[in-house]
Amino acid sequence: MKFGKRLKRQIEESLPEWRHHFLNYKELKRRVNAVVVSSSPDPDPAFLALLHAEVDKFNAFFLEREEDFVIRQRELQELIQNSAAAPAEMGRVRKEVVDLHGEMVLLLNYSSINYTGLAKILKKYDKRTGGVLRLPVIAGVLQQPFYATELLSKLVRDCEAMMDAVFPLVPAADAAATREADRDALAAAEAQQSIFRNTVAALLTMQEVRSSSSTYGHFSLPPMTPLPDFDWLQQSVQPPPPSPLIPT
Secondary structure, eight states: OOHHHHHHHHHHHSOGGGGGGSOOHHHHHHHHHHOOOOSOOSOOHHHHHHHHHHHHHHHHHHHHHHHHHHHHHHHHHHHHHHTTTOHHHHHHHHHHHHHHHHHHHHHHHHHHHHHHHHHHHHHHHHHHHOOOOHHHHHHHHTTSTTTOOHHHHHHHHHHHHHHHHHSOOOOHHHHHHHHHHHHHHHHHHHHHOSHHHHHHHHHHHHHHHHHTOOSOOTTOOOOOBOOOOOTTTTOOOBOOOOOSOOOO
């Protein structure tokens, strides 16, 4: 599948309030095709302005969501401690933990797929103009907040630790009943929101982005690494932070 179609599908499968924060790949591609090839070494100013605006958009959205995750995770940790003796609260707590984890995975995917799109469009620009814009621009992108996923990855790991706390291992005799209860909780969460479905779609998209490259180079993404085995979540891969990207 071509990247433009993959990005369009991912946007459609994302949370509605996230959709206008993704890369405007179609408009950037239109600008590339409209560039008048000349002997000047200077990049097209309209294309550069749009590119910078897109990166600013990514940064603002990423930092806003990351700050929200920090606050929500701290509140959930306190809620779990206070709910230890209140089983009636655990159903709501479990749903909120699953939702938070799902949104974090979606944001990792947001970082990865937008970075991938930038590198793709810059490659198209260089191919059309004969320039070498991609390397210096990507070098700058590597320093941008939306690319720096170390804190987000730590939040994901901490959230997975909370999952272990609210979905504890149980004796074999009780395992079937517990798994059934967990599935019921997830089904309720999915009925109320689309986060679970969108998380699975995001994981599949990141897997496709990495597996679509047949060669390795400076812009290649690393292979996926395995997630912990949560039977009730039925997930098998975790997106690592994006890194120097893709040949197409």
